[in-house]
Amino acid sequence: MSAHQHTDELSINQALAWGYAQLIANKHISSDEARFEAQHLLCEVLKVNRAHILTWPENRLTQPAQSHYESLIKERKAGKPVAYILGYREFWGLKLGVTAETLIPRPDTEILVTEALKRITPKSKQLIDLGTGSGAIAIALAKENPKLIVIATDVHYPTLTVAKNNANLHQVKVSFIQCHWLEAFETLPKFDMIVSNPPYIETEDQYLQQGDLRYEPIRALASGDDGLDAIKQIIQESYPKLQSKGWLLLEHGYNQAEAVRSLLAQEGFCHIETIKDFAQHDRVSLGQK
Numbered sequence: 001m002s003a004h005q006h007t008d009e010l011s012i013n014q015a016l017a018w019g020y021a022q023l024i025a026n027k028h029i030s031s032d033e034a035r036f037e038a039q040h041l042l043c044e045v046l047k048v049n050r051a052h053i054l055t056w057p058e059n060r061l062t063q064p065a066q067s068h069y070e071s072l073i074k075e076r077k078a079g080k081p082v083a084y085i086l087g088y089r090e091f092w093g094l095k096l097g098v099t100a101e102t103l104i105p106r107p108d109t110e111i112l113v114t115e116a117l118k119r120i121t122p123k124s125k126q127l128i129d130l131g132t133g134s135g136a137i138a139i140a141l142a143k144e145n146p147k148l149i150v151i152a153t154d155v156h157y158p159t160l161t162v163a164k165n166n167a168n169l170h171q172v173k174v175s176f177i178q179c180h181w182l183e184a185f186e187t188l189p190k191f192d193m194i195v196s197n198p199p200y201i202e203t204e205d206q207y208l209q210q211g212d213l214r215y216e217p218i219r220a221l222a223s224g225d226d227g228l229d230a231i232k233q234i235i236q237e238s239y240p241k242l243q244s245k246g247w248l249l250l251e252h253g254y255n256q257a258e259a260v261r262s263l264l265a266q267e268g269f270c271h272i273e274t275i276k277d278f279a280q281h282d283r284v285s286l287g288q289k
């Protein structure tokens with residue numbers, strides 16, 4: 001499809017069918033994703049919601065809208081994740097800016113936010129999110145608890161810039177610190193809660209070479225031969241820096257729950273538990289000091 005092949009602009013339905021056919025030609029994009037993403041990209045171009053495009057399938061695109069849509073579909077067909085094409089992803093109902101410097105927030109990480117919220121009490125004063133990326137977890141928790149002191153760290157400065165912009169956009173107060181896990185913090189028990197979605201994929205895992213993950217920062221995804229390097233370090237560093245009865249909550253791989261629970265137990269944590277994600281995979285483990 002291009003302007004010189006069509007004298008008339010496409011209808012919404014034709015544009016969606018064309019976009020779908022383009023996207024399923026990429027073997028990393030499933031049929032469901034292709035359908036959803038073609039709709040999502042067209043909604044962005046037309047600045048309307050899904051209800052609009054489903055209600056007005058015969059409406060014709062303008063020429064500029066059609067070429068804009070074509071260019072977005074081409075980028076996606078070439079492999080670039082939708083979140084990086086559009087420059088944002090929704091998380092916890094918040095529109096968060098994302099760039100190639102940040103992991104794309106996943107819906108499953110909202111489970112970590114939910115579990116954290118259940119354990120924040122009126123007495124909780126200070127919370128820290130380690131390896132914050134786009135700021136997703138810290139911003140969601142700060143939004144829900146405006147009085148809480150929320151700190152977020154990331155080892156990579158350009159990532160922190162994205163997170164800071166997101167916090168400003170959503171008018172939440174989060175203090176951002178560039179450091180590796182908890183190394184910038186003295187060994188005083190000061191946090192009521194420590195949360196993290198660290199990298200946890202095995203360095204050699206072929207999954208890293210597939211689909212959208214190829215575009216995401218490897219430092220946010222992979223962590224040693226068994227994927228547990230970061231998690232081990234975080235569990236060890238966290239214990240002395242938590243207040244008594246403070247909580248540590250960690251996202252991890254679907255097959256790492258047992259290992260994470262035993263690392264938590266070895267360090268002295270109690271009330272250890274694993275929570276499943278939307279696909280019923282073990283995804284978050286937590287413990288109390």
Ligand code: GLN
Binds near residue numbers: 199200201222
């Ligand atoms: N859950 C992500 C995935 O498997 C990985 C995120 C992470 O490593 N923290 O795609």
